[in-house]
Amino acid sequence: MSARTKINAYVELTKPRIALMIVLIAAAGFALGSRDGIDFSRLFHALFGIALLSGGIAALNQYLERERDCFMPRTASRPLPSNRLTPFAASMFGVSLTVSGIIYLAFFVNPLTALLGTATAIGYVLIYTPLKTRTSLSTVIGAFPGAVPPLIGWAAATGRVPLIAWALFAIQFLWQFPHFLAIAWMYKDEYEQAEIRMLPVVERQGVATAQQSIIYALLLIPVSLLPTLLGLTGMIYFYGALALGLFYLWASVRTGFDSSRTQARRLLLASVIYLPLLFALMVFDTTR
Amino acid sequence: MMRFWFITLAAIIFTGLQIVIGAWVKRIRPPVIDERNGAENTRDAWLWIIATTLIFILLSIMMVEAWSRWI
Numbered sequence: 001m002s003a004r005t006k007i008n009a010y011v012e013l014t015k016p017r018i019a020l021m022i023v024l025i026a027a028a029g030f031a032l033g034s035r036d037g038i039d040f041s042r043l044f045h046a047l048f049g050i051a052l053l054s055g056g057i058a059a060l061n062q063y064l065e066r067e068r069d070c071f072m073p074r075t076a077s078r079p080l081p082s083n084r085l086t087p088f089a090a091s092m093f094g095v096s097l098t099v100s101g102i103i104y105l106a107f108f109v110n111p112l113t114a115l116l117g118t119a120t121a122i123g124y125v126l127i128y129t130p131l132k133t134r135t136s137l138s139t140v141i142g143a144f145p146g147a148v149p150p151l152i153g154w155a156a157a158t159g160r161v162p163l164i165a166w167a168l169f170a171i172q173f174l175w176q177f178p179h180f181l182a183i184a185w186m187y188k189d190e191y192e193q194a195e196i197r198m199l200p201v202v203e204r205q206g207v208a209t210a211q212q213s214i215i216y217a218l219l220l221i222p223v224s225l226l227p228t229l230l231g232l233t234g235m236i237y238f239y240g241a242l243a244l245g246l247f248y249l250w251a252s253v254r255t256g257f258d259s260s261r262t263q264a265r266r267l268l269l270a271s272v273i274y275l276p277l278l279f280a281l282m283v284f285d286t287t288r
Numbered sequence: 289m290m291r292f293w294f295i296t297l298a299a300i301i302f303t304g305l306q307i308v309i310g311a312w313v314k315r316i317r318p319p320v321i322d323e324r325n326g327a328e329n330t331r332d333a334w335l336w337i338i339a340t341t342l343i344f345i346l347l348s349i350m351m352v353e354a355w356s357r358w359i
Contacts, residue, residue, distance in 0.1 A: 136332045140339045163353060170347060199332065207317065208333040211310040215340060223347060229358040256313040 001084065009079040013062055013090055014055030014097070021276075022054045022149045023047050028279040029153025029168055032232060032286060039157070042109065046156035049105035050149070053117045056097030060125045063091045068133070072190040098125075105156075113156045120145040120152070136199040139180055147173035150279070167226035171278070174223055177216035178252045179271035181209050185255070185264040210256045213267065217252035221245035227282055237285035241278060248274045295348045302344045306337050 030043050062069065062080055066087055069075035079085045085093075098121050106114035123145035131138035150168035155161050184191060184198035185206060192201045200209045224245050228238040251270035255263055310333070 135335075137335055137339055140336075140343070163350065163357075166350060167354065170350060173343075174347075199336065202332045205314075205317075205319065207310055207314045208336055210313045210317065211306060211333075212336055212340065214309050214313070215306050219344065219347065222351065226351070226354050229354045256309075257316055259317055 005084065009084040010093060013059045013079050013085065013093065015058040016055075018058065019051055019054040023051050024276070025149040025172065025279055026050045026153035026156070028283050029150035029165070030157045031153075031283050032150075032168070032227075033154035033157035033165065035158075042156065045108035046105070046113065046153065049101050049109060049113070049117070050152060050156075051101075052097050052104060053101030053121065056094050056099070056101055057121050057124050059090055059094030059097060060121075061129055063087060063094055064125065064129050065132075066090075068194040068196060071194040072187070074187060074190055109156045110159045112159055112161070113152055116148055116152045116155055116161075120148045132196045132198075134197065136197045136202050138197070139177070139184070139199065143173050143176045143180075146176050164227065164230045164232050167223065167230060170223050170226070171220065172275070174216050174220040175248075175271065175275050178213040178248065178255075178267055181213045182255070182264045182267040182271065185209055185259075186261050186268070206255075206259050210252075210259075213252040213255050214249070217245070217249040221249065224278060232286060233282055234285045234287050237281050240281045240285070244274055244278055244281075291352055295345060295352065298348055299341055299345050303337060303341045306340060310337075 027043065027047060030046055031038060062078055065075075066080035069078050070081040075081065080087060080090055102114050102117050102121070105117050124142065128138055128142035128145060131141055147169045150172055151161055151165050154165035154168065181199060185200045188198065188200040188204075191198045199212065200206055203209065221242065224241040225238055227233040228235065228241075248270055251267045255267050257263075
């Protein structure tokens with residue numbers, strides 16, 4: 001195998017597209033937390049450390065799921081199931097990136113950011129990933145580390161996590177449910193083959209999946225208005241968030257009417273439009 | 289104390305809302321012809337309702353705090 005192929009496999013192991021989204025949302029959290037202008041040097045260090053951590057967590061996740069990934073066409077071409085990397089190499093790579101990301105954040109950013117990074121790594125790799133084959137509630141557990149990016153960005157900027165930073169955490173936390181339940185509905189047969197107990201796998205009718213998608217999209221509307229109530233953003237954000245929330249809710253409600261894979265894909269698309277637009281609007285209309 | 293009762297009442301209404309939405313979805317959604325794992329359906333559906341209500345309670349504490357700062 002050529003060195004280039006191997007390097008590509010290591011890059012793929014870090015799930016670069018997901019890492020980019022995490023880094024962008026953490027950057028938004030950093031910008032929102034920076035009351036007296038953005039410290040670009042600190043921002044660079046924070047994003048670099050977060051990127052290392054994100055890549056390490058993704059690699060460790062794939063190491064732990066390497067056998068199950070073989071059963072799903074969606075994941076069978078990943079570096080480990082396709083034998084482009086050995087499990088040992090992937091695990092060492094994952095541990096190195098995760099540990100160096102945490103140490104980097106502790107030294108170049110602040111201890112709180114490193115602590116949040118450590119909690120995220122433990123929550124995702126050691127708690128959420130093993131629970132995926134045991135309970136459908138793993139999605140709820142996984143939503144906690146999954147919601148950390150805006151919080152860690154804010155902590156990197158200020159060294160604190162006030163109520164408003166937790167509001168950003170709550171937004172990202174709630175957003176994940178319709179997003180991941182849509183993915184789970186689309187790939188429920190593959191998940192079942194791999195013995196991953198997503199909600200649509202254990203509740204094949206999809207009633208609970210649609211019910212939970214709707215309820216979380218509904219809950220997200222008032223929570224997404226918190227940045228204005230807490231004085232972080234203005235009325236442009238308020239009305240924009242309301243419109244985006246209604247759009248996301250409508251996409252979720254449609255999964256109630258229609259159990260097709262196409263509808264689940266539409267909800268997934270709505271979710272990936274919703275979150276970046278919401279955070280962009282927040283940064284645009286910040287009152288600080 | 290008033291906050292406690294307010295959040296408790298809101299959590300009860302929220303649980304009811306989840307059940308109503310579930311019943312509504314069941315009524316309007318075309319049935320999926322698949323009865324595998326039938327025995328687990330109810331258990332997981334209820335576990336999700338309980339977990340979502342607990343999350344709602346946590347969020348309510350935050351919402352009440354934000355509201356009290358805003359007014």
